[in-house]
Amino acid sequence: MKDTRPGTGAAAGGRAIEISGLRKSFGxxxxxxxxxxxxERGEVVCVIGPSGSGKSTLLRCVNLLEEPSAxxxxxxxxxxxxxxxxxxxxxxxxxxxxxxxxxFPHLTALGNVTIAQRKVLRRGRAEAERIARENLGxxxxxxxxxxxxxxxxxxxxxxxxIARALAMGPGVMLFDEPTSAxxxxxxxxxxxxxxxxxxxGMTMLVVTHEMSFAREVADRVVFMDGGVVVExxxxxxxxxxxxxxxxxxxxxxxxxxxxxxxxxxxxAVDADVGxxxxxxxxx
Amino acid sequence: MTAEQAAxxxxxxxxxxxxxxxxxxxxxxxxxxxxxxxxxxWPKLRVNFANWGVAKDLFPDVITxxxxxxxxxxxxxxGIGLALGLVxxxxxxxxxxxxxxxATVYIEVFRGLPLLLIFIFVGVGVPLAFPGTxxxxxxxxxxxxxxxxxxxxxxxxxxxxxxxxVPRGQTEAARSLGMSHGRAMASIVLPQAFRIVVxxxxxxxxxxxxxxxxxxxxxxxxxxxxxxKFGRDLAGQQxxxxxxxxxxICYLVVTIPLSLLARRLEARRHGGRR
Numbered sequence: 001m002k003d004t005r006p007g008t009g010a011a012a013g014g015r016a017i018e019i020s021g022l023r024k025s026f027g028x029x030x031x032x033x034x035x036x037x038x039x040e041r042g043e044v045v046c047v048i049g050p051s052g053s054g055k056s057t058l059l060r061c062v063n064l065l066e067e068p069s070a071x072x073x074x075x076x077x078x079x080x081x082x083x084x085x086x087x088x089x090x091x092x093x094x095x096x097x098x099x100x101x102x103x104f105p106h107l108t109a110l111g112n113v114t115i116a117q118r119k120v121l122r123r124g125r126a127e128a129e130r131i132a133r134e135n136l137g138x139x140x141x142x143x144x145x146x147x148x149x150x151x152x153x154x155x156x157x158x159x160x161x162i163a164r165a166l167a168m169g170p171g172v173m174l175f176d177e178p179t180s181a182x183x184x185x186x187x188x189x190x191x192x193x194x195x196x197x198x199x200x201g202m203t204m205l206v207v208t209h210e211m212s213f214a215r216e217v218a219d220r221v222v223f224m225d226g227g228v229v230v231e232x233x234x235x236x237x238x239x240x241x242x243x244x245x246x247x248x249x250x251x252x253x254x255x256x257x258x259x260x261x262x263x264x265x266x267x268a269v270d271a272d273v274g275x276x277x278x279x280x281x282x283x
Numbered sequence: 284m285t286a287e288q289a290a291x292x293x294x295x296x297x298x299x300x301x302x303x304x305x306x307x308x309x310x311x312x313x314x315x316x317x318x319x320x321x322x323x324x325w326p327k328l329r330v331n332f333a334n335w336g337v338a339k340d341l342f343p344d345v346i347t348x349x350x351x352x353x354x355x356x357x358x359x360x361x362g363i364g365l366a367l368g369l370v371x372x373x374x375x376x377x378x379x380x381x382x383x384x385x386a387t388v389y390i391e392v393f394r395g396l397p398l399l400l401i402f403i404f405v406g407v408g409v410p411l412a413f414p415g416t417x418x419x420x421x422x423x424x425x426x427x428x429x430x431x432x433x434x435x436x437x438x439x440x441x442x443x444x445x446x447x448x449v450p451r452g453q454t455e456a457a458r459s460l461g462m463s464h465g466r467a468m469a470s471i472v473l474p475q476a477f478r479i480v481v482x483x484x485x486x487x488x489x490x491x492x493x494x495x496x497x498x499x500x501x502x503x504x505x506x507x508x509x510x511x512k513f514g515r516d517l518a519g520q521q522x523x524x525x526x527x528x529x530x531x532i533c534y535l536v537v538t539i540p541l542s543l544l545a546r547r548l549e550a551r552r553h554g555g556r557r
Contacts, residue, residue, distance in 0.1 A: 063459055065455055065458070065459065088458075088461045088462070088463050089461065091458065091459055091460070091461045092460070092461035094459070095459075096455075096456070096459035096460075098452060098455070098456065100452055102450075102452035102453060102455060102456035103456075104453065104456070104457075104471055104475075105475065106474050106475050106478065115460075115470060115471075116457075116460035116461060116462060119462060119466055119470055120460060120461045120462055120466070121461075161456075164460070165459075165460070168460060168461065
């Protein structure tokens, strides 16, 4: 079998992620309709867009949690869609953080961070635990190593999940709406950890609704809608001065959700008033 | 007049009617119990079913032979059933269609056959089908196989349900960390699935404990007798039914705590956090 670990071998010179002509259908629904884009080493790319735009599917295609229908995806130069590629080896080099954390509930925080090191990388117990403690410390949870997921807050669980991915020494980290399932007051902790990773030079592809995070941390922002990349560029341009009407409409909804809610509420009230008037009008 | 009173004929309140109906039921129930009790011949019952002298002579053999063998047969059957059931469950969930077909046929066939028939087949059919071969382990091996192949069909369905109850995200997280399908199953999914299926598997253990009595159709030596055979033999020898009662109590000593345990585990699972 080929050595397909990203960051090793002759292919190590490639871009962190390079996607071309990516299409993905679920049944007759085409979710991704030809995506071309890339992530350079050390770059932080944030993918934004309305729900159903295919952002998460795009991310899940990168480590083949979803099988692409067409197109190629290269991770550190390795074509992951090649059926001869050892996908387990590729995944070892890609850290994935899920919206719903997906911690292993039957293992402690330490167990969550050590199990793949031990079973996949074949590290010894002592080494795996040392690396696990290091990474749990890195996400600010050095004092919760013995806690089970059910004993941790959502923010703490997500940080354990980040430590779990980091312990494998990935070349790139994928984040699939990492703060969407969190209570608002816990979002900051997780974003803080991610900001720290970005500063350390980690290559990151982040699907997010946190516009302030995207604006501050991202090197590049990609706006997706309807299964295509509508526009991309530095956050100062895409978020502050979008070129496309669709981007502008999405941002005005996301950046000022309160206003959007009030608008919706107004519309609802208008409708109610209309209904009431109609009822009154009946004999 | 309120709406409630209006709905009741004869002006009786709803509560009053419920009381009358309840007391009628209690009365009928008590009458049936009383009639059965009066019809029974108590002195004869005491001599035949609760004969202290006969009961005392059963010890310690009823425990050291009967109960011991029941536990051994049950344990071996459970072990074989669990191992085979796990394999069938994994086949049932396999992406390879032939495995799925085999597992489905296996489950349907063995759930549809009377256990007694399986015992007879193991005792008579196997030596006929494979001349010169007998299942190793004598009565223990034969009973274990008969109970195991049958229990495996039920346990496979239970285990499959347990595996399917583990959220998809667990497998995705494991695979994302570079674990192979088999590794993710062994290290992440199965430990969680087994926690889910412990209560139903405990109930299966209770069923196996009772079903181990079918070993008597295989023909067993004196030392291989389990509770039912032991009780039946001694009842015949003594011309007294007390040994059957003692054997029955021995079953309950094992099965009732297991049932209670299963219920508690289930309550804990539903009450506890995940």
